[in-house]
Amino acid sequence: MDKELEHSFVTNLEQNQNIVHKVCRIYTNDQDSHNDLFQEITIQLWKAYPKFRGDAKFSTWMYRVALNTAITLYRKSKRSIKTTDLDTINFRLKVEEYDDEIEQQLKLMYAAVKQLNDIEKALIFLYLEDKSYKEIADTMGISEVNARVKMNRIKTKLQKILNP
Amino acid sequence: MDELELLKKDWKKQEGGFPKLSYKEIYSMILKKSSSIVRWIFIISIIEFLLWASLDILVRLNGMYAKVEQPGMDTFSLIASVISYSILIYFITRFYLNYKKIEATDSAKVLMENIIKTRRTVKQYIWVNIGFFTIAMIVTMGYILFFTEEFKNQPVGNHPPIWIVLVGTLILIAVFVAGIALFYRLIYGILTRRLKKNYKELERLEI
Numbered sequence A: 001m002d003k004e005l006e007h008s009f010v011t012n013l014e015q016n017q018n019i020v021h022k023v024c025r026i027y028t029n030d031q032d033s034h035n036d037l038f039q040e041i042t043i044q045l046w047k048a049y050p051k052f053r054g055d056a057k058f059s060t061w062m063y064r065v066a067l068n069t070a071i072t073l074y075r076k077s078k079r080s081i082k083t084t085d086l087d088t089i090n091f092r093l094k095v096e097e098y099d100d101e102i103e104q105q106l107k108l109m110y111a112a113v114k115q116l117n118d119i120e121k122a123l124i125f126l127y128l129e130d131k132s133y134k135e136i137a138d139t140m141g142i143s144e145v146n147a148r149v150k151m152n153r154i155k156t157k158l159q160k161i162l163n164p
Numbered sequence B: 001m002d003e004l005e006l007l008k009k010d011w012k013k014q015e016g017g018f019p020k021l022s023y024k025e026i027y028s029m030i031l032k033k034s035s036s037i038v039r040w041i042f043i044i045s046i047i048e049f050l051l052w053a054s055l056d057i058l059v060r061l062n063g064m065y066a067k068v069e070q071p072g073m074d075t076f077s078l079i080a081s082v083i084s085y086s087i088l089i090y091f092i093t094r095f096y097l098n099y100k101k102i103e104a105t106d107s108a109k110v111l112m113e114n115i116i117k118t119r120r121t122v123k124q125y126i127w128v129n130i131g132f133f134t135i136a137m138i139v140t141m142g143y144i145l146f147f148t149e150e151f152k153n154q155p156v157g158n159h160p161p162i163w164i165v166l167v168g169t170l171i172l173i174a175v176f177v178a179g180i181a182l183f184y185r186l187i188y189g190i191l192t193r194r195l196k197k198n199y200k201e202l203e204r205l206e207i
Helices: A003-027 A031-053 A057-073 A084-091 A101-112 A118-128 A133-140 A144-162 B002-017 B021-032 B037-061 B064-068 B073-103 B106-148 B151-155 B162-205
Strands: none
Touching: A003 A031, A003 A057, A003 A118, A003 B002, A003 B021, A031 A057, A031 B021, A057 A118, A057 A133, A057 B037, A057 B106, A057 B162, A101 A144, A101 B002, A118 A133, A118 A144, A118 B162, A133 A144, A133 B106, A144 B002, B002 B162, B021 B073, B037 B106, B037 B162, B073 B106, B106 B162
16 A cells, blocks of 8 residues: 555544544443454544545544444444443543532433444434534435434433433 | 533543554554454355355266256256356356445445445345255256156156155255255344344434
8 A cells, every 4th residue: 555645544543533532432331342443443444545535624534434333334342341330430531620410410421322322322422523413414324304303312312311 | 401511511521531542553553454344244245155156066076966967957957057157147246346335434324225235135146046956956856756767667666655755855945945044144143233223223214
């Protein structure tokens, strides 16, 4: 492979790696699986890179490939253990910045998000990333109306998980 | 939903908390091999094509055809070979074209559809093959039973009644087909369970 292409790809990914980390955080529960998924997303991004023409921002382009890998392409390793304790440890990064009540609420929210299915997680992720409904619809391959309907359903579902 | 807004704010704050991978670490990652579902489906499909194609060759080398081939069966077995190789070439071409279409930059739904299509091509190939084998077996059996001198000229008491042979053959075929079907369910069931579930979830939205 072209050295120049390699260099521009690795540099781009190095600068935008947070997007991949965030996808991994939504879809995995422990550090090993996180690294595993990160690895696979990197490979898929690299495979798709020759077709990246630069008409979109690199970061925008990444969302699609990263989510597609997490939802469809990636084969979950057997290592991934489902423990809510681990989620919250993984998720909560700057604990000291919050007072206890908000802290508690956030903890519950993150745990609730973990209970959503793969597709719902993708939608919530894009929502948290401040993507428009049009972008969400394009990424998922559904209509904008459906994206809105689905988001509302997810919100209701989250509410139900939080207040059973 | 207030909690969601709270979550959104917190979500944006987490940026700094991630491990920062170095250029070198990312570079070493692109050299590794993918373990994606598409790669697995590709490998397994190629093995399937090879397996079915080699079955024919194996049967020939074994001299099994020679045993079955009676005068008058020549044309039949020639036609059968031509058909089975055309089928193989047709399906491999279709499989390859479908496989090429799979791109991680498509929307989630299109990507899933393309993977399912690729998978379906191989599945169709298997079923066409099973059907083909079944017909070939029945035709050969029928030919031996009704047209070969050996069988016809034997005194009635020397061979089992025709219906026993027929039922026996049918049971054999049924067991064979069921075995293969079970095998595929196991392999692809495990491989594509999550894919199918997620695809259904996306489709459900369209209603």
